Amino acid sequence: MFVKSLLVCFLAATGIAAISPSSLNSDLTILIHNDLQEERSPRARSGILLLDPMPLEKAIQSCQGIGEKLWSIETGVSNIRNDLRYLVYQNRRKRSQRYWIAPIHGDPSAVDADGTVKKVSPHSDLPVLCTQSAPYSTPDYQDTNSTWQITVNSNNDFITGIRDRSSFRFLGIRYASPTKRWEYSQLYKGDNTKASALEYGSTCIQGSTGSEDCFFLNVWTPTLPQSKRLSKAKLKPVMLWIHGGAFTSGAGSDTLFDGSNLASRGDVVVVTINYRLGTLGFLALDDGETNGNYGLADQITALEWVRRNIKDFGGDPDRITIFGQSAGAGSVRALLASPQAKGKFAGAIMQSNLGGIGYGTTYSKYYTVAQEVDVLGKNILKLTNCSDADSPIECMRTLPATTISELGTQARYVIVDGKYIEGPELDLTNPEATANVPLMIGTTRDDGAAMIGYPTSDENIQQFLNQSGLPSSGLNSLFPIPSTSNKTLDIFNTTARIATDGIFRCIDQATGCSGFNNRVFPEVFYYEFNRTYQMQDWSPNSPTCDAPISSEYPYGDPNQEYFKCHSGELYYVFGNLLRKGRPLRDKYDLVFEQYVVDLWTSFARTGRPTPDWGFLEARGYTNTIRQVELSGNWAPFKHGKYQMHRLQSFSKMADLDERAQCNLLQLPLTYFD
Numbered sequence: 001m002f003v004k005s006l007l008v009c010f011l012a013a014t015g016i017a018a019i020s021p022s023s024l025n026s027d028l029t030i031l032i033h034n035d036l037q038e039e040r041s042p043r044a045r046s047g048i049l050l051l052d053p054m055p056l057e058k059a060i061q062s063c064q065g066i067g068e069k070l071w072s073i074e075t076g077v078s079n080i081r082n083d084l085r086y087l088v089y090q091n092r093r094k095r096s097q098r099y100w101i102a103p104i105h106g107d108p109s110a111v112d113a114d115g116t117v118k119k120v121s122p123h124s125d126l127p128v129l130c131t132q133s134a135p136y137s138t139p140d141y142q143d144t145n146s147t148w149q150i151t152v153n154s155n156n157d158f159i160t161g162i163r164d165r166s167s168f169r170f171l172g173i174r175y176a177s178p179t180k181r182w183e184y185s186q187l188y189k190g191d192n193t194k195a196s197a198l199e200y201g202s203t204c205i206q207g208s209t210g211s212e213d214c215f216f217l218n219v220w221t222p223t224l225p226q227s228k229r230l231s232k233a234k235l236k237p238v239m240l241w242i243h244g245g246a247f248t249s250g251a252g253s254d255t256l257f258d259g260s261n262l263a264s265r266g267d268v269v270v271v272t273i274n275y276r277l278g279t280l281g282f283l284a285l286d287d288g289e290t291n292g293n294y295g296l297a298d299q300i301t302a303l304e305w306v307r308r309n310i311k312d313f314g315g316d317p318d319r320i321t322i323f324g325q326s327a328g329a330g331s332v333r334a335l336l337a338s339p340q341a342k343g344k345f346a347g348a349i350m351q352s353n354l355g356g357i358g359y360g361t362t363y364s365k366y367y368t369v370a371q372e373v374d375v376l377g378k379n380i381l382k383l384t385n386c387s388d389a390d391s392p393i394e395c396m397r398t399l400p401a402t403t404i405s406e407l408g409t410q411a412r413y414v415i416v417d418g419k420y421i422e423g424p425e426l427d428l429t430n431p432e433a434t435a436n437v438p439l440m441i442g443t444t445r446d447d448g449a450a451m452i453g454y455p456t457s458d459e460n461i462q463q464f465l466n467q468s469g470l471p472s473s474g475l476n477s478l479f480p481i482p483s484t485s486n487k488t489l490d491i492f493n494t495t496a497r498i499a500t501d502g503i504f505r506c507i508d509q510a511t512g513c514s515g516f517n518n519r520v521f522p523e524v525f526y527y528e529f530n531r532t533y534q535m536q537d538w539s540p541n542s543p544t545c546d547a548p549i550s551s552e553y554p555y556g557d558p559n560q561e562y563f564k565c566h567s568g569e570l571y572y573v574f575g576n577l578l579r580k581g582r583p584l585r586d587k588y589d590l591v592f593e594q595y596v597v598d599l600w601t602s603f604a605r606t607g608r609p610t611p612d613w614g615f616l617e618a619r620g621y622t623n624t625i626r627q628v629e630l631s632g633n634w635a636p637f638k639h640g641k642y643q644m645h646r647l648q649s650f651s652k653m654a655d656l657d658e659r660a661q662c663n664l665l666q667l668p669l670t671y672f673d
Contacts, residue, residue, distance in 0.1 A: 266601025
């Protein structure tokens with residue numbers, strides 16, 4: 001009972017309610033074959049907890065200290081063989097390494113990576129395999145019982161989260177101190193207190209909900225180190241997610257972005273963040289003080305928090321990949337351009353970045369302060385009755401936050417403020433001006449179909465294009481209108497194609513090409529989703545973005561034609577189809593989801609999206625092995641050969657789409673040169 005007594009003494013002395021890696025004097029790693037099937041997986045009960053080498057008695061007591069027991073061979077060695085072989089693949093253990101398991105017939109027993117069990121001396125220092133019985137969490141419930149709580153000493157605080165079946169979860173960690181409205185966020189530093197990370201923090205004000213004190217981030221990790229001096233070899237790559245929502249809505253606490261599956265299957269640390277939105281996050285005035293980009297600055301503050309503290313959660317601060325979708329992709333683009341963010345991340349993924357024409361331009365071309373004042377600022381001051389105040393900004397600071405966030409006009413533009421953003425757009429001609437990191441970028445096939453309405457029966461194509469803010473003349477030769485019995489669908493079809501090319505595809509293809517040709521990005525990997533699964537609570541122009549339903553496919557047949565719309569990749573990227581309660585539509589949905597998660601996390605681990613063959617074999621990811629065999633490696637851009645990876649049931653490399661159409665829209669591959 002000596003070790004258990006030590007644990008009790010440690011907890012009593014520090015006032016910490018939960019076990020910690022330090023109290024156990026061991027790293028803690030969750031090893032589980034995560035096939036993204038959640039509790040319905042045939043291997044759902046096969047997870048184990050790995051502890052550092054120690055004698056048998058201490059191993060037994062340490063497992064008990066975290067509410068577990070030594071793993072039993074009766075569970076079946078086939079269930080953990082891949083987990084142990086993955087440790088060999090990582091060079092963390094030799095193949096012959098033995099691990100403590102539950103005694104067999106009373107004899108001290110250990111197993112190696114091949115599943116061979118032998119009797120060993122109880123005094124041997126061996127790594128420990130504990131059971132992993134923590135329950136699965138769901139979007140609506142997580143078990144925060146003290147049995148599953150775990151505490152990490154980080155940022156000068158004792159932060160308590162939980163362990164669930166797949167990962168360690170720390171929700172609602174403060175990264176910035178509360179600040180005065182329209183002042184830039186400052187990095188939060190703890191004061192040696194206990195901090196709960198059992199629930200998400202407040203979302204940022206949007207409409208009538210949220211709080212101005214919303215500077216919180218969330219961490220999901222497969223491993224927790226017991227020492228701040230953890231070797232670089234043990235640290236995991238980090239994926240920092242920036243949510244979309246037009247810079248006016250969204251939150252890092254959206255359960256769609258739960259990072260548990262991404263972290264567990266991909267062996268990465270996942271972070272999601274909040275940042276200030278709308279007028280409270282992006283207001284700029286011509287007073288020499290209110291320069292905008294408060295929300296962008298929040299993202300950089302959160303990034304800095306991660307760089308300083310993520311080692312305490314097993315993450316490598318030198319291998320941070322920032323990724324985001326829609327306005328989140330626009331944020332990634334701005335961070336690539338920001339001198340304040342340069343050198344703070346190692347890779348970038350832009351999913352459905354907007355630009356080009358119409359509505360999309362404001363996500364890739366940045367207003368000056370004067371332009372924002374003319375376009376939005378004057379109207380916001382008028383709506384708040386602060387135009388003639390001695391200090392308009394102080395006048396607006398006296399108003400309730402919801403009064404500002406519920407105005408019909410919202411500031412939402414990245415601004416050339418001279419500090420966070422210095423130029424009118426991402427400079428893709430000068431490697432010195434832009435972060436030099438590998439880039440993954442792409443769209444869904446019909447991204448723009450969600451950015452337009454639906455034509456009425458009495459509208460023609462020119463009227464509908466004008467209504468949609470798109471060019472309406474000289475396009476018929478390359479954007480012909482289909483001729484079917486459904487005339488409104490024909491008009492929608494052509495308009496969606498123009499919107500997709502003009503707002504998404506052309507600008508993103510040009511971004512990749514100029515960035516690669518001008519040696520801004522060392523490698524560029526381009527994609528297009530030709531299989532999507534539209535979000536349940538956001539499906540514009542429904543049911544056009546949904547796979548057609550039939551008696552054979554009651555949830556939709558994704559092998560038939562449908563519009564592959566904006567945000568239709570998000571379930572797949574986070575591996576959360578089943579977690580979010582979405583039914584598998586056909587036999588490929590799960591396989592495709594596994595493949596996408598493996599691509600995205602491979603990019604974070606290695607800078608290349610095609611997973612390492614040894615990684616896939618060691619982890620037993622046979623579905624992705626088969627997908628790679630069929631589709632080949634995802635090739636980066638090469639001079640004179642610009643190809644994308646078309647992501648579908650059987651993915652393949654293909655030439656970039658719509659180049660003639662992009663030329664017609666005056667958005668050629670050389671647009672930024």
